[in-house]
Amino acid sequence: MPLYIYQSEAAFIVRTSRQFESIETCWQLLGTSSPSGVTVITYVVDCGPNAVHEPTFCQPDQDYLEREGSRLVQRYGLRHVGGAHSHHRLGLNVPSGYDVRTTMDGMRSEGLQRFVQMIVTYDDVNTRLNAFMFTPDGYERMDLQVLLGTSPVRKMEESL
Numbered sequence: 019m020p021l022y023i024y025q026s027e028a029a030f031i032v033r034t035s036r037q038f039e040s041i042e043t044c045w046q047l048l049g050t051s052s053p054s055g056v057t058v059i060t061y062v063v064d065c066g067p068n069a070v071h072e073p074t075f076c077q078p079d080q081d082y083l084e085r086e087g088s089r090l091v092q093r094y095g096l097r098h099v100g101g102a103h104s105h106h107r108l109g110l111n112v113p114s115g116y117d118v119r120t121t122m123d124g125m126r127s128e129g130l131q132r133f134v135q136m137i138v139t140y141d142d143v144n145t146r147l148n149a150f151m152f153t154p155d156g157y158e159r160m161d162l163q164v165l166l167g168t169s170p171v172r173k174m175e176e177s178l
Contacts, residue, residue: 021134021149021160023059024169028162030062032145035104035138043069044076044103046083047134048096048171055151057099057134061090061171076103094171100134102147111139111148113157121152134160 031045049060063086066079090096101121105111113121113135125133135157137148149160 019055019151019160020163021057021059021151022163022165023147024165024167024172026168026172027059027062028147028164030064030172031102031136031138031147034064035140035145038071038104041071041073042076042104043071044078044101045136046078046087046098047100047102047136048087048090049099050096051099051132055132057132057151058165059099059134060096060169061094061175062102063087063090090171094174096171100136102136102138104138104140109139111137111146112159113137113150118152118157121157122154125152125154 034045035043037043044065046063047059048063049058051057063083065076066082068079068082070077087098091098117135117137121133121135124130131153133152135150135152137150139146139148147162149162150157151160
């Protein structure tokens with residue numbers, strides 16, 4: 019099953035991941051998801067000004083994420099469809115054991131049936147966005163499809 023992301027949002031992830039060359043950073047993925055599981059990432063929120071970045075861990079600024087997430091959900095009707103974080107130059111293109119455990123635990127505690135995780139990796143030339151759909155039974159790699167142009171939500175946010 020494909021996962022759709024607007025070009026502007028993929029570019030935002032690539033651009034901001036490169037600002038943290040050898041430490042982890044993270045993002046929240048907002049968008050829509052149909053009952054059949056088709057997910058569109060419409061807006062990406064960074065981890066916030068008070069996030070803590072370490073080589074293999076990023077603790078997001080929870081106050082910032084709650085404030086921004088609530089605002090975007092109320093204004094545009096989006097929902098939190100997933101998360102993303104960088105494994106930067108670690109060479110790990112899939113979720114780590116810790117990633118799997120915390121995602122599955124979070125899904126159980128929130129009563130979620132689906133949740134996207136994106137692992138961002140790069141080298142000197144390329145940045146890769148590796149997408150996975152988690153369900154209560156495990157996870158599988160998704161085919162990431164880029165929708166050309168700027169997300170309508172990003173357009174609206176930039177005009178404010």
